[in-house]
Amino acid sequence: MAKMLYHNQLIDRENVIDIEDRGYQFGDGIYEVIGVYDGNPLMLDEHLERLARSAREVQLTLPSSISDLKNNLEKLVKVNGLTEGIIYMQISRGAAPRWHEFPNADVSPITVAYTRAEERMTDVEDQGATAVLTEDIRWLRCDIKTLNLLPNVLAKQKAVENNAIEAILHRNETVTEASASNVFIVKNGELYTHPANNFILNGITRRKILQLCDAIQLKVNETAYSIDDLLNADEVFITATKLDVIPILKVDEKVIGSGKPGEITKRILQEFRTLY
Numbered sequence: 001m002a003k004m005l006y007h008n009q010l011i012d013r014e015n016v017i018d019i020e021d022r023g024y025q026f027g028d029g030i031y032e033v034i035g036v037y038d039g040n041p042l043m044l045d046e047h048l049e050r051l052a053r054s055a056r057e058v059q060l061t062l063p064s065s066i067s068d069l070k071n072n073l074e075k076l077v078k079v080n081g082l083t084e085g086i087i088y089m090q091i092s093r094g095a096a097p098r099w100h101e102f103p104n105a106d107v108s109p110i111t112v113a114y115t116r117a118e119e120r121m122t123d124v125e126d127q128g129a130t131a132v133l134t135e136d137i138r139w140l141r142c143d144i145k146t147l148n149l150l151p152n153v154l155a156k157q158k159a160v161e162n163n164a165i166e167a168i169l170h171r172n173e174t175v176t177e178a179s180a181s182n183v184f185i186v187k188n189g190e191l192y193t194h195p196a197n198n199f200i201l202n203g204i205t206r207r208k209i210l211q212l213c214d215a216i217q218l219k220v221n222e223t224a225y226s227i228d229d230l231l232n233a234d235e236v237f238i239t240a241t242k243l244d245v246i247p248i249l250k251v252d253e254k255v256i257g258s259g260k261p262g263e264i265t266k267r268i269l270q271e272f273r274t275l276y
Contacts, residue, residue, distance in 0.1 A: 001013060005073070005089070006112055021110060030060065031145060039077065073089065076114075087114075090112055128261045143200065165238075168238075186265065205241055
């Protein structure tokens with residue numbers, strides 16, 4: 001039987017949840033998804049650094065050190081024999097009687113983590129995909145990776161119903177990110193992506209792309225851009241854990257650029273693939 005991490009112990013995986021777990025009742029918790037490539041969790045330190053930041057932002061005390069958590073996640077990958085896939089991990093504020101305010105200090109946060117086999121999306125990365133536009137109706141702290149994901153779920157469902165891979169979000173006319181990924185556009189040889197403020201999640205893959213672009217001297221402008229800029233870009237691509245880099249060839253009914261994966265997007269994808 002596959003193992004899961006629960007309260008810092010590796011146990012047989014069980015579908016058990018306390019009905020008064022605040023993650024279940026309020027979405028009161030934080031999470032991370034880490035890609036595993038050839039048995040290695042990619043950029044694990046960066047994910048755990050972001051987890052610690054999310055915990056600070058929602059005033060949640062981590063139940064164990066980042067070092068112990070890292071060791072346990074690495075053990076989880078090995079004991080489950082995972083080669084390709086993801087680690088899903090969440091920490092809720094704990095189980096306590098249902099009141100909106102924080103529970104007493106003696107209530108311990110609950111850590112849960114498991115692995116899932118998942119193949120790389122190499123065909124989609126090479127061939128490209130389509131996206132739809134939808135209004136960004138999320139709260140104003142999208143920089144915190146919390147369990148409150150219903151707006152993202154609704155946006156992703158719109159994409160699925162339109163045979164698209166993603167829903168690209170916008171606040172009024174400004175593009176922010178997508179339901180589960182960050183968005184880049186290319187215009188005249190330069191990249192543009194929304195700045196890492198409270199309106200987007202600063203994706204770990206996004207951050208790595210910025211580093212790779214700096215290394216290969218591709219200019220990236222972290223600035224807000226409009227729906228019109230998106231639709232008239234030379235290239236568009238999205239980035240996320242395990243999605244990696246996926247060219248977007250059409251948004252709604254508007255073909256992007258040549259309608260094929262662009263040269264700059266392909267170069268960035270090639271550079272990213274050297275990481276694993």
